[in-house]
Amino acid sequence: MSRGSVFNTTLLAALISTSTLETSLAEEAAPTIPAFAEETKTSGISSVYKGEWQYMVGGGAAVFDCNGDEYPDVLLAGGENKAAFYRNESKRGGELKFAAEQSGLELDKVTGGYPLDVDGDGITDVVLLRVGENIIMRGKGECKFERANAAWGFDGGDGWSAAFAATWEKGAEWPTFAVGNYINREEEYSPWGSCTDNWLHRQLSNTDKKFAPPLTLKPSFCPLSMLFTDWNRSGTPSLRVSNDREYYEGGQEQMWHVEPGQTPALYTDKEGWKRLRIWGMGIASTDVNGDGFPDYFLTSMADSKMQVLKDAKAEKLSPDYADIAWPTGVTAQRPYTGGEVKPSTGWHAQFEDVNNDGLADLFVAKGNVSAMPDFAQRDPNNLLIQGPAGKFTESGDKAGVASFAQSRGAALADFNLDGLMDLVVVNRNESAQIWRNVSTNAGKFVNVKLAEPGANRDAIGAWIEVRTGDKTQLREITVGGGHAGGQLVWRHFGLGPEGKAEVRVLWPDGEQGDWQSVDAGGYYVLERGKSPFATEIK
C-alpha cells in the first residue's frame, strides 16, 4: 500500500470527526532535522526591502543562473531601495559567497521578480513586478539585462503588482503572463474594496513574438500569489489565484480556466469550486499525499491551508479541496518560539526536501504586516519537516532558521551545489538573510533540469517523476506562486539512502518519456528522447 492511500484513509477519518478535530495521523518516528548556518554577514548579501505602506507586501527573491556556471544567482526586491543583484561566487560545498554586481536589474519600486526565458533564446530573462510599471528585463548573457517592454510589446501598466505566473499555452511560441495587482494606491480614504484589475498578457498572434494588450481578469480580488498549475492533470494548466481578503469585497480564492484562444473563465461552484476567503499571500505546491495530483499550501494570517483533492479517484475530477493543514501539522498559525501567542502572518512558502529523505518539506516566511498589534510581532519563520506518514514537524528553531525579522519573500535553492538546499529570505526594512544548509545527516540527492528546443526552453508545464523503490516523487515545473519571487534552477530531489533513482519526464505537450536511471549526487540535464546528461559541476 502506498503512503498516499494510508494517508487518505486517516485523513478521511479526521475530516469527518465531529467530536474533536484532534490529529489522527499515525504517530511516527522523529524526522531528520537539518542544520543551517546563517552566513549573511560573510556572504556579501546586504539588501533591505525598504518602504512603508506601498511596500507592506512584496519583497520577493528571484533565483536563477545567468552566467552559465550552474550556480544560482540572486535578485532581491528592494522596494524604495533599488533591487539588488548578486552573482554567486560560492565554491562547491563551501561557504556562501556573493558579489553585488550591476546587472541592469537594479531598479527602484521593485516588489518582486520571476525568472524565465521569455524569448526562447536560452538566456534567462526576468520579469520585475513593481509599484508602477512592470518591466521585462531581457537577459543578454553574463548576467546583464536590458529593458524589453517595447521590443516585446509588453504593457507594464501602472499598478501595485504583487503576484505573477507564466505558462506556455498549447501551441504558443510565446509565454502567457498573469499579473496580480493589489490595491488602488491612490485611494486614501477607503482603500478597502479598491482592488485593481489583474492582467493576462498573451501572445499577440501566432506569428508575432510579442505580447498583445493585456486582458483584464475580472473580478480581481487583490492577489498576492498566482500559479499556473495543471490541478487535474488535464494537460492544460489553470490559473490559481490567492487573494487577500483584507481588501476585497465579495471576493474569494479563485481559479481560472485558461484555454488556448478562449477568454479565461472562473471555475464555479457548479464545477465544485468552494468559496474560501483567506488572507492569501503565498502558494506552494507539490504532491504531498501521493495521489498523483498537486496539492496546495496557502499562506495566510493565523491558520495556513493545505489543500488536497477530496476525491482524487473520481471519474471526473472536481476542484473540491479538503484542508488538511491541521492533521498534517502545517497550520503554522502562531509562533512556536519566542514567547508570543498572537497569530502569525505567513508570506512566501516553498516545498523542498531539505534533509534529502525523499519527502517534501515546507518553508514559510513569516512577519507582521507592519505594526498590527493583534498579530505576532516576533514571528519566526517555519521549517516544517515531513515524516514518512505525512505529518510535518516544526523544526525552524532546531534547524537554525527561526528568524524574527519581518520576512516576506524567500527561496530555497542549492547555492553551493552540494546537494543540500540553502535558504535566502527577504526582510522588510531589515537586511535579507542567507543560510547555508550544513546538515551532516542528510540523505542522498539528485538534481535535474529540463531542456527543450523551441520556445519553451525550460519545459514549463512539464512534470518530473523520480522513483526510488516503490516511492515516486512528483514535481510540476511552474513559474509563479510563492510570494513575489520564483526560482529557475536545478530541480532537487532527495533520495534517502538510495544510490540510484529512475527519472521520467512528462513533457508539456503530453509526451511521456521513458524511465531512465540516474546516480545519486548527479546533476542531470534531461532532454526529450535523450539519455540524461550528467553535468560536471566545478
Place this chain on the structure above:
Amino acid sequence: MVSFSRYFLRLFFLVSLLSVFTFKSVLAAAPTAKDPADDLHSWYVHVLELVRHTATYTPPVASRAFAYLGVTAWEATASGDDHLKSLAGQLNGLTELPKREPGKVYDETVVMNAALEDAVKNFFWNTGPTGQRAYAAVSKRLDGEATAGKAADVIERSKAYGQSIADHILGWSKDDGGAVIENMGFPLEYTLTKGPAHWVPTSPIRQQQMPMLPGWGKNRTFAMPDGAACPLPAPPEYSEDKDSAFYKQADEVYQTTKKLTDEQKTIARFWSDDPMLTPTPAGHWVSIILQIMERDRLSVDKSAEVLARTGIAVADAFIGCWQVKFQYDLVRPITYIKRVIDPKWEAMLITPPFPEYPSGHSSESGAAAQVLTSAFGDSFSFDDATHEREGLKPRHFASFWAAAEEAGISRLYGGIHFRAAIEQGLEQGRCVGKHAIALEMRK
C-alpha cells in the same frame, strides 16, 4: 452656503467614503451648510470600515464600540442643547461628564468632530496600517472642513471640549470587562463541558478550538441591569430520539438546508455579516441607520439619539446573549446533524466558534428593531444596501421587525442555528431593547 470648491471637495470625499451609497444619493444629500450630522455620518461610515478591518472586532466587540461611540456622539450633542438630557447616571457606571464653560461660544461641528476623532482613535488603536492611514486621511479632511473659516479660540475651545467628552467615555469604558481582547477573543485554555448536548469546536482553525469570548456575558451592561436581566427558557432538551423536540428542530435545519431556494440562499448571505469580512451584525444595523440618516436628512439630535440607543441595545444584547450561550452551552447543528442524521451534511454558512443558544444575530437584531421601531414607528419601510459592494442587491423591508425576523431566520437557512435559538433570541432582543428605550434623552 458652502463655496463651489468646498462643495466639490465634500462631494468627492463623500463619494470616496460612503461605500454603501450611490453617487446619485450623495449628490442629493450634499449639504448646504455645515452640519454636525454630516460629521457624525462620515465618522460612522469610516468606523464601519474599521470594524471590518480590525482583527479583534468580532460581533460582540464591535457592538461594544458602537455603544461607546453612540454615547460619545450623544453627549457631544446633548451638552450643547438645553432640550436634551445626558445619559450620565442612567447608564451603568457613567458619571457626570465635563461641562461646557458658561457663556462661551462653541462650534457644534467642531465639538462633534473632535469627540469622534478622539473616540475612533481610542477604540481602533489596534487597527492595521491601512486603517491607520485611512484614519489619518479622514481626520485631516474632516478637521479641515469643520474648522475652516472659524475663529481660533472657538476652534480650540470646541476641540478641547469634544476631546474631553471622548476621554471621559474612554475612561468609563476601561473597566467594563471588554476593553482588553487577547488572542482575538479566544482563550488559551478552556475546559469543554462534557456530554453530547454541549458545544464542541466546529472549525479546523486552530485558534477556534476554544469558544470565542466565553466571559463576555459577565461584562458590565449599559442600560440593562446586568447580563442576566433578560433570561431565556432552556432550549429543547437534548435528545437523539427521532420523536424528540430536539431531533425535530435539527431535522428542520437539515431538511430546509437540503432544498434551499435561491431566495433563502440570498437571505442567508445577506445577513451572514461575517467578522473581518463585513461590519458584523451590529454594524449592519448601524449601516441601516446611516442609510436612513442620509435618505431622510435626519437632524443631528435625532441621528445621535438613534445611534446611541441602538449601540447600547446591540451591545447589551450581545452581553445578554453570551450570558445565556454559556449558561446552556448548546451543541451546534453542524455537530448534531453530522453525528445523528447525516455525516456528510454541510451548512451553507461557516458555523461561528461558540455555543448555539440563543442566536446572537437574532438577539441583537431584536434589540435593534425594538429601538428603531420606537424611534421611527411600526411601519417604517426602508431599503438596505449594506452589502451592495459585495455584490448583494439591496433588500426592501416593510418594517424594522421584518428585517430582524429575516436576520433571525437567515441563521436557520445558513445551517448554523436551530429555530428555538432564533425565536428566543428575538424575544431576548425585545427585552433588551426596552431598557435602551427607557433611557431619558430629552427633557
